[in-house]
Amino acid sequence: MQECVVVQVNGVWKRYPGSGLPAVRDLSLAVRAGELVSIVGPSGCGKTTTLRLIAGLERPDRGTIVIDGRCVADDRRFVPPEQRGVGLVFQDYALFPHLTVEENITFGIRKWNRAARAERVQELLELTSLAPLRTKYPHQLSGGQQQRVAIARALAPRPIVLLLDEPFANLDAELRQRMRDELRQLLREVGVTVILVTHDREEALVLADRVAVMLDGTIVQVDTPERIYLEPRTRDVARLVGEANFVPVRLDGTLGQSDLGAFAIDSALPTDGCIELLVRPRDVVLEPHPEGLAVVVDRRFTGAEILYRVVLACGITVETSQPPSVELPVGTRVAVRCNRARLAAFAGNERIGLAALLEEHQRARTSIEVLEQANGRHRESVSSASVAADR
Amino acid sequence: MSVSAGGALRGLRGRTWPTRTRPSGEFVLAMLVTSLALCPLAYLAWRAGEGGERSLAALWHPRTGELLLRSVGLAITVAVTSALCGLPLAWITERVALPGRRVFAVLFALPLAVPSYLTAFALVAVLGPRGALADLLDRAVGLERLPEMYGFAGAWGTLTLVTFPYAYLSIRAALRGLDPTLEDAARVLGESRRAAFSLVTLPLLRPAIVAGMLLSALYALGDFGAIAVLRYPTLTYSIYNQYRLSFDRSAAATLALLLVVLSAAAVVAERRWRRRAVFYRSVGTRRPASLQPPTWWAWLVLGGGLSLVGLALGAPVSVAAYWWWRARVLSEDMPAVGQAFLNSLLVGFAAAVLTVCLALPVARVVSQSQTSFARLLDVPLWVAYSLPGIVLALSIVSLTARFLPFLYQTIPLLLLGYALRFLPEATGTLKAVFAQQNPRLEEAARTLGLRRWSIWWRVRLPLAFPGLVAALTLVFLTTVKELPITLLLSPIGFSTLVTVVWNATAEAYWTHAALPTLLLVAIGVIPMVLLGLWQERVQSGQGG
Numbered sequence: 001m002q003e004c005v006v007v008q009v010n011g012v013w014k015r016y017p018g019s020g021l022p023a024v025r026d027l028s029l030a031v032r033a034g035e036l037v038s039i040v041g042p043s044g045c046g047k048t049t050t051l052r053l054i055a056g057l058e059r060p061d062r063g064t065i066v067i068d069g070r071c072v073a074d075d076r077r078f079v080p081p082e083q084r085g086v087g088l089v090f091q092d093y094a095l096f097p098h099l100t101v102e103e104n105i106t107f108g109i110r111k112w113n114r115a116a117r118a119e120r121v122q123e124l125l126e127l128t129s130l131a132p133l134r135t136k137y138p139h140q141l142s143g144g145q146q147q148r149v150a151i152a153r154a155l156a157p158r159p160i161v162l163l164l165d166e167p168f169a170n171l172d173a174e175l176r177q178r179m180r181d182e183l184r185q186l187l188r189e190v191g192v193t194v195i196l197v198t199h200d201r202e203e204a205l206v207l208a209d210r211v212a213v214m215l216d217g218t219i220v221q222v223d224t225p226e227r228i229y230l231e232p233r234t235r236d237v238a239r240l241v242g243e244a245n246f247v248p249v250r251l252d253g254t255l256g257q258s259d260l261g262a263f264a265i266d267s268a269l270p271t272d273g274c275i276e277l278l279v280r281p282r283d284v285v286l287e288p289h290p291e292g293l294a295v296v297v298d299r300r301f302t303g304a305e306i307l308y309r310v311v312l313a314c315g316i317t318v319e320t321s322q323p324p325s326v327e328l329p330v331g332t333r334v335a336v337r338c339n340r341a342r343l344a345a346f347a348g349n350e351r352i353g354l355a356a357l358l359e360e361h362q363r364a365r366t367s368i369e370v371l372e373q374a375n376g377r378h379r380e381s382v383s384s385a386s387v388a389a390d391r
Numbered sequence: 392m393s394v395s396a397g398g399a400l401r402g403l404r405g406r407t408w409p410t411r412t413r414p415s416g417e418f419v420l421a422m423l424v425t426s427l428a429l430c431p432l433a434y435l436a437w438r439a440g441e442g443g444e445r446s447l448a449a450l451w452h453p454r455t456g457e458l459l460l461r462s463v464g465l466a467i468t469v470a471v472t473s474a475l476c477g478l479p480l481a482w483i484t485e486r487v488a489l490p491g492r493r494v495f496a497v498l499f500a501l502p503l504a505v506p507s508y509l510t511a512f513a514l515v516a517v518l519g520p521r522g523a524l525a526d527l528l529d530r531a532v533g534l535e536r537l538p539e540m541y542g543f544a545g546a547w548g549t550l551t552l553v554t555f556p557y558a559y560l561s562i563r564a565a566l567r568g569l570d571p572t573l574e575d576a577a578r579v580l581g582e583s584r585r586a587a588f589s590l591v592t593l594p595l596l597r598p599a600i601v602a603g604m605l606l607s608a609l610y611a612l613g614d615f616g617a618i619a620v621l622r623y624p625t626l627t628y629s630i631y632n633q634y635r636l637s638f639d640r641s642a643a644a645t646l647a648l649l650l651v652v653l654s655a656a657a658v659v660a661e662r663r664w665r666r667r668a669v670f671y672r673s674v675g676t677r678r679p680a681s682l683q684p685p686t687w688w689a690w691l692v693l694g695g696g697l698s699l700v701g702l703a704l705g706a707p708v709s710v711a712a713y714w715w716w717r718a719r720v721l722s723e724d725m726p727a728v729g730q731a732f733l734n735s736l737l738v739g740f741a742a743a744v745l746t747v748c749l750a751l752p753v754a755r756v757v758s759q760s761q762t763s764f765a766r767l768l769d770v771p772l773w774v775a776y777s778l779p780g781i782v783l784a785l786s787i788v789s790l791t792a793r794f795l796p797f798l799y800q801t802i803p804l805l806l807l808g809y810a811l812r813f814l815p816e817a818t819g820t821l822k823a824v825f826a827q828q829n830p831r832l833e834e835a836a837r838t839l840g841l842r843r844w845s846i847w848w849r850v851r852l853p854l855a856f857p858g859l860v861a862a863l864t865l866v867f868l869t870t871v872k873e874l875p876i877t878l879l880l881s882p883i884g885f886s887t888l889v890t891v892v893w894n895a896t897a898e899a900y901w902t903h904a905a906l907p908t909l910l911l912v913a914i915g916v917i918p919m920v921l922l923g924l925w926q927e928r929v930q931s932g933q934g935g
Contacts (some may be wrong), residue, residue: 042776080578084579096576154580
């Protein structure tokens, strides 16, 4: 496994002169051959700096970068960008405005012999279906076409790794969707190793083989899209990769009580720690119930689904998304249940083990019954708690 | 008032004015200003046409060919050397982490504030035959001959010294507007820093280089003062002589027209270049270019730039200071220059205000309108600008003497002369400022109930404030040091610093010229330094 790592970043730090906090701190990442890794994070978390470090446009303060088995940056060495064999597609594409489409694509293979060059350009023009536009200048192209030129230009010298900096940020929503599919297709055809940077979680999940979540200058978790979404390592990662509701849990030994039901917790935890359950909007089920403890406070129709905002007994507002068949006017009392298989719990920022279900749930019952009961139990505990509070 | 109301209604329908039905007030004003600028040109054409065969004879005279060659040769060589000086200086002040970078950036533009004839005088005094340096070398090592100051070499050198800031400023602005990720892209695609410069940066800077070269070339074509001092007769100089010496002015008018054609050709060629430059500018936010650590090469360029400024600015100042000191020591009497100083200030300020007022409607119409006719409105201004000051002044003199004798040699006519000469400086600056203004802001103001003309006061001018200050300063600077228009259009007995210096040096009263020279340099340099530092601060603030 180790030998097919193409890009290896180890403990890299980078601080721009004049800014207090480092843009990148103690960052490590390994990318394997042929893999598409997307780095996702909020704007200003150091994603672009990471790409620039790999490309050689910035020099790391500390740490090493190895590309294709060759150390390109450490304490002493610094290989300049032109000798790294890295392709970079800039966020604004950075197409040379004084060169045509063809000249832009040829730029990086200027020194190849004429026949090889012509063949490579032709191949890329066809691959990106830019052939009819070869004599046009960048300002004559649409955003999507410019992006394809930028990708073709970066691919032309057959880079060891292709870096994409927010490739869809400059496109409008509809085009973005289409270009995303096209890019996926294209990269699969070429089979190049790709590192893609984006702030759009959907983009990151859809495109990548593995997703690296970056926060405050460092990578917090690298995993497959599924695991990133379902098993986020921290509360911040959970929030970053999808809409998230956090419902507080009251601890009772290893038993957790919440408005979504009761839970057993794996390990012994300090009881004063704040524990929260993560529940995604799609995993919430609402049912009108005259004695339900939650109230619908907002309803938005989006076409494919209806978004309800519900206030739980504990005062937390939860975003839920329901199929259009669920019709609940604002003010309706509802019982709230959730898909227990997809719950996660966090103590502070850290994820903790959740023995998922309480004993009675393990009896062979349908999950709906289980949930209803859990809700019922919970109601009792809440009312007793409020009595206690009154006292 | 009815015009503004009509304009307001039309404005609500869309921003495509001027419409065919009724042009807006601004458009009418812009047209008036442009036609005014075309008057001297039309007069010249008429005058040359009137001459008939004599005009043609002047055109085919062998001497004309020689003069033409001299003018064109001087213009081209000066333009090339200016660009060669300006490019490295622009690079080190914009991309190299030199200590005090911004101060040097302001310093390198200062030669613009020095009148060319002052630099020429000073260089002759220092380097010319029997000049200070020749004297010193003669005594020290017995060297008797220095390179000839008079003639082509001196004119070339002097004009390069005073015009290289045009190229420097233009290239520097383009460098700042250039997206540095383009250079990054070239690096990632396998080019070294040097190759990236020549493959990407240099081609993208070419329009700016050409624009700077055009300004230098026009200056060289139209220069009168330095040429006269250095005794290198060019077309411009001979036009002046023709006018002064002969009763038949059609020959002079023909030569002037020839010069106009030359200049206009240069202007048109440069416009074609510049059209593409629009796409070279990046839009939106971008990361600022990283500064390179200074190399020996950068220090060398810095030294070269400082010596250029030293020659252009330092030489006249030290020569004048020397004469002034000598006069003080020998207690020679020196004429009072207080009145001339005050006149210079007042005339300069009035001309700046008038010019900017005339430039506002033109700049606005050119930058905002959609029709190609309106966008070309400022071309005549540039053609008039390419008219050498001496020719413009002479045609205004003839024109008023013939048709408006009551205006001849009055202050308003002098101001108008300045305005016609320097309008493009103001429109150029303001056009760029207006083009950058977001039209949505004006539309927002309109929907908030502002009238068409109130928008000028409440939105446009406040937004254009930095540009207004720059335009006013630029026109003030050039007016204060302007020679031929001042000499020919000033009322009798009205003296400014320029006329005092010119008259004193013409009669070789060096000591009389000393103090006004110092004042003249100060009056140009001080506002320029202030403006430069202010702009540097604004830009560094924007750059983050």
